[in-house]
Amino acid sequence: MTRIRLFDHLVLLLGVFIMVAPVVVAFMTSTHEAADIHRNGLSLTWGGHFTETYDKVLTRKGGFTGEITGARMIWNSLILGVGFAAGKIILSMLAAYAIVYFRFRLGTLFFWMIFTTLLLPLEVRIVPSYEVMNKLALTNTYTGLIVPLLASATGTFFFRQFFKSVPEELLEAARIDGAGPVKFFIDVLVPLSRTMIAAIFIIMFVYGWNQYLWPTLMTTDERFFTLVRGIKQILLVWVGSNIPDYNEAFALAILAMLPPVMIVLIFQRWFIKGLTESDK
Amino acid sequence: MASIDIRDVSKIYNGGVTAVSDVNIDIVDGEFIVLVGPSGCGKSTLLRMVAGLETISRGEVTIGGRTVNDIDPADRDIAMVFQNYALYPHMTVYENLAYGLKNRRTPKAEIDARVAEAARMLELQPYLERKPRALSGGQRQRVAMGRAIVRKPSAFLFDEPLSNLDAKLRVSMRGEIKRLQRRVGTTSLYVTHDQLEAMTLADRLVVLSGGRIEQIGRPLDVYHRPATTFVASFIGSPAMNLVSGELHGSKLALGPALIDLGTNVPTQGAVTVGLRAEDLRLHADAEGSLPFRIDYVEELGSQRLVHGMVGDQAMVAALSSEIPLPETTSLSIAPSRLHFFDTASGQRIDWSGEAVGQVTVTAAPEAVA
Numbered sequence: 218m219t220r221i222r223l224f225d226h227l228v229l230l231l232g233v234f235i236m237v238a239p240v241v242v243a244f245m246t247s248t249h250e251a252a253d254i255h256r257n258g259l260s261l262t263w264g265g266h267f268t269e270t271y272d273k274v275l276t277r278k279g280g281f282t283g284e285i286t287g288a289r290m291i292w293n294s295l296i297l298g299v300g301f302a303a304g305k306i307i308l309s310m311l312a313a314y315a316i317v318y319f320r321f322r323l324g325t326l327f328f329w330m331i332f333t334t335l336l337l338p339l340e341v342r343i344v345p346s347y348e349v350m351n352k353l354a355l356t357n358t359y360t361g362l363i364v365p366l367l368a369s370a371t372g373t374f375f376f377r378q379f380f381k382s383v384p385e386e387l388l389e390a391a392r393i394d395g396a397g398p399v400k401f402f403i404d405v406l407v408p409l410s411r412t413m414i415a416a417i418f419i420i421m422f423v424y425g426w427n428q429y430l431w432p433t434l435m436t437t438d439e440r441f442f443t444l445v446r447g448i449k450q451i452l453l454v455w456v457g458s459n460i461p462d463y464n465e466a467f468a469l470a471i472l473a474m475l476p477p478v479m480i481v482l483i484f485q486r487w488f489i490k491g492l493t494e495s496d497k
Numbered sequence: 498m499a500s501i502d503i504r505d506v507s508k509i510y511n512g513g514v515t516a517v518s519d520v521n522i523d524i525v526d527g528e529f530i531v532l533v534g535p536s537g538c539g540k541s542t543l544l545r546m547v548a549g550l551e552t553i554s555r556g557e558v559t560i561g562g563r564t565v566n567d568i569d570p571a572d573r574d575i576a577m578v579f580q581n582y583a584l585y586p587h588m589t590v591y592e593n594l595a596y597g598l599k600n601r602r603t604p605k606a607e608i609d610a611r612v613a614e615a616a617r618m619l620e621l622q623p624y625l626e627r628k629p630r631a632l633s634g635g636q637r638q639r640v641a642m643g644r645a646i647v648r649k650p651s652a653f654l655f656d657e658p659l660s661n662l663d664a665k666l667r668v669s670m671r672g673e674i675k676r677l678q679r680r681v682g683t684t685s686l687y688v689t690h691d692q693l694e695a696m697t698l699a700d701r702l703v704v705l706s707g708g709r710i711e712q713i714g715r716p717l718d719v720y721h722r723p724a725t726t727f728v729a730s731f732i733g734s735p736a737m738n739l740v741s742g743e744l745h746g747s748k749l750a751l752g753p754a755l756i757d758l759g760t761n762v763p764t765q766g767a768v769t770v771g772l773r774a775e776d777l778r779l780h781a782d783a784e785g786s787l788p789f790r791i792d793y794v795e796e797l798g799s800q801r802l803v804h805g806m807v808g809d810q811a812m813v814a815a816l817s818s819e820i821p822l823p824e825t826t827s828l829s830i831a832p833s834r835l836h837f838f839d840t841a842s843g844q845r846i847d848w849s850g851e852a853v854g855q856v857t858v859t860a861a862p863e864a865v866a
Binding site: 384386387389390391392393394395396400404405408409411 | 548549550569570571572575576577579580581582583584585586587588596597600601644
């Protein structure tokens, strides 16, 4: 029994090591000076330059225009992540509500049309999407960053399946209780979907936060740069001397990781509930 | 409180399936009507048409003198109790009770008063702040009933409200529903497939089969004078024995036995004969009327159900547990307790010998083989 326990723990420890070690290495390395990193490579020891590196990354204006700071990039990423997740949830809930609860002509056809867009990720339609946004003069705006990403089937599909599992009697009881379609949606369906919303919010926030290709294409104005994009930029632009600012790149990478981790930690309980238990 | 009139109501689904056809029921103010029938007989569809959850294909439903065919369920002034309770899982008991009133813009003070009253009636006060998932099945059912009561509607509609409860709870909730309906005096329409529930609750029973009304009547009338073989076999437990017999003058040939009815039945020849299990008596002497070959016995404690054969027809008799049973015996029945039905149509044949005093049965084992 104990032997098996020990073995279990070894496996778990190995898993933890594989997952955490790169993060630790990145964090430790980020506390060294750029020159040290250039000379010695990655480091596992504390470099002692934590405050100055992170302070510099967050507040020093950089880039060609000298207007962008790390904090600004974090802010942009947050807007993209939250806007994307919230917009997607609202859109897909409304779409799923229409598909499940209203019998309109060609309803099933519409659902399958939405569903097949699963086969067309952003990357496939990226050129036409860019063209449309460009013509609408939405490049270098938050709207342009967020809106084209919203339309996709995953959320609609999730909510459709969930709404279908809500017992029909609830709708009937609500109808007899005098709740119209809007009231039923807001008073009954939305609260029932709380855990689903939380789960989808996490997934979508992380997805939006990690967007790289689309922001790269959409934003040429540095004030709209997102963090993920900034990390790439740092090695190209923020070259103070001949040595790239490795420490700052690592610091940004660590910073870029924090918000999604925090979101997951905060919503974890709901997230697991939403995916495993149907709370009815 | 109001009367409900159901006039020539039919439900025809897309594709031409008729679920309910030409149903007429007059429900008097304050009456407790039970719609009973096997699954698929259209009883729930009928109820849902009254509620407004299904459209009425043909005919007319009036509640309190107002035709409601085209009126929204919310405006029909009815309340419904569902089989799976249909409580809002994210709301507390209080919110569940108050939701319908809130949507009708009832003043807060009145909502509080009505919820408090309903909670007192249903003994729900300790649970008002709980969510439905923290309640037992019986408590949930009471909340569902409370949700109907607080609205003070002109009619309650019950859609198999007790089917999800265990047997013991079902009996006590049955009593509670009856008591409650007596107390508030609201016209009620109640759907069930359980004939026992129907018998115990109803002021009048409506027996449905295949979307049509088989019989409407007070429970005991329906029990003692079933209008068709369907009603005879559906109401009562165990089901009425229906066997084929032949009438010759005032004599009934039933399997190997010949029973003297003492009077003529207004039909002759082949009939379907109905015998209630509890009307059958064990005939001690071997000269008895219906030779009965016992197949197996179900012990119920207070009585035993004896399954066996009379001639080549199956028969169940409800007998006292105290009398020892031989392998073969004979049964007797008072002729007044016999029911006759037309073999082809299944319709009841009334005859003058019914429900008079007990008549001795003449044994005639040699009559028919």
